[in-house]
Amino acid sequence: MKGIIINITERFIIDNYGEDIFDEIIASCNLKTEEPFVAPGTYPDSDLFEIVVKGCKKLDLTVEAFLKKLGHYAFAQLAERHPSFLESYTHPKAFLQTVDGVIHLEVRKLYQDSKLPVFQYSDPSKDELIITYYSERKLYPFLEGMINGVSDHFGVAISQTNKIYQKDDVELCDFYLKFAE
């Protein structure tokens, strides 16, 4: 897991629940990493999961709910940090389709050895989009939260459902998105 996601998670907890809660959560974590997390660094996935799990415990949230809120927050953070990816788009559908081809490409350039999820797109009609998501880490609620963040950014309501299924022994998740007028 790249440090930037862990940093965002840290900031999410601090912004929403305060520094003291954050300190308590971290104190309760059994992290493999001793030094502070920096954005370009690479850390074990388990460290992020440890923070999430312990955070949920402290905040009395389900992991699902936590990840969803985190995803929403994360998108806003990333949008602020890298506005150039959003500037030329006025509708979330067009933007979302650039994530796999454009944004993730740039991410790989910036952050070596980042393991990114893979997206495939299908376009059933003008105001619908299906994103087929594959990731080893299966962070489906996180993506759901990010999509909500996208909706906020563009000011276009997006209603979404998702379906997890197996294909050729691989677990995939289809996100069905419907964009409001």
Next chain:
Amino acid sequence: MLIDDSIPINYFHKIIVKKSGIALSCIAVNNGQEALDYLQIKQDAQERFPELIFVDINMPVINGWEFLEKFRAKHKSILKEVVTVMLTTSINPDDREKAKKLNVPNYLPKPLTVQVLKDLYDSYYKARL
């Protein structure tokens, strides 16, 4: 007039010219400068100029193009009377382009043949008689 730095080629072409019967006389020189000197002498003495000049393109010191340039500059007055033909060892498309640009309508591969000479004669000189 034959201008070619190769003695055997000039020798051969002289034979061909003789066989074709189109010329009263034929002079061969080995470089562009010699040719220009000869032409200058003829002009000064107001003697008969060669009416058909074959120039090899690839010659050392002064090549065929340079000769043509100098000849056209020095002897403007008699240009109309003289037909110049550029000769080359290969049909090089670059040279062909150059010939077009410099307005040299006659551009032929070596060696000359009796037929080529007869055709040239028919095109340029028959009408004059």
Next chain:
Amino acid sequence: MNNNEKNILKLKKAEWKIRILEDMVESRTRNLYSANLDLQQRNDALQEVIIKNTELEQFAYVASHDLQEPLITINSFIDLLGQEYKGQLGEQGNQYLKFIADSSKGLSDVVSDLLHYSRIGTNREMTTIDCNKLIASIESDLSATIAKSKATIDVNPLPEIKGFKTELRLLFQNLISNAIKFCAEGTPPHIIISAEKGNNWTFSVQDNGIGIAREDQGEIFTIFQRLHSKNDYEGTGIGLAQCKKIVHLHEGEIWINSTQGQGSTFCFSIPA
């Protein structure tokens, strides 16, 4: 822990982060430097190859060009000798002369082909070419050969492509001439030319000639490689090498499908 201690801890953590980031920057800069060095070395090597290649091309051109003139001289005087001294040479003398003349002609052909080969790709101007018109023009040039061999040529609709006109003409001409030349005895040559569109345009020139055995198919595109003796089929063996060079000039590939005795189909691709 009071606020003061908390702040000191925060500061220490921040400083630690800075140090980690600085280390990362240093290590990245070092990597960048060696990547750059590597790139520079590769570039230098590439430059050397380009220079050597240009030298070789020039060498081939100059050598064949400067060989032409003495050859013209030799051929001219052989002709004269033959014409003017025919009666006086006797049978043996005439035979000697014939051998000299044939060898000299053979040498001229090789030098001329080499000259053409080395010139492929020196004209760097690409134009749009209507292949249908190109084939029609080639058929016109080869009309005597076509008539003599009673060859039939079927041309399916061909596209317009971007390329080097002189070279493409030579490419098609060589393939068509070969199809006519290497025909089966007693069977007039039948040639089918077509094109298919995929990522590239794939052209094919199919004939009903003598075909090429599988074990020979590898070497036919090599310069001056001949599969048959000069007595059976004339030519220096440069035609297909020229075709290959021309196809590569257009960033395409050339290959053959053939069975001995059952005709050949030469295919080549040109990027659309």
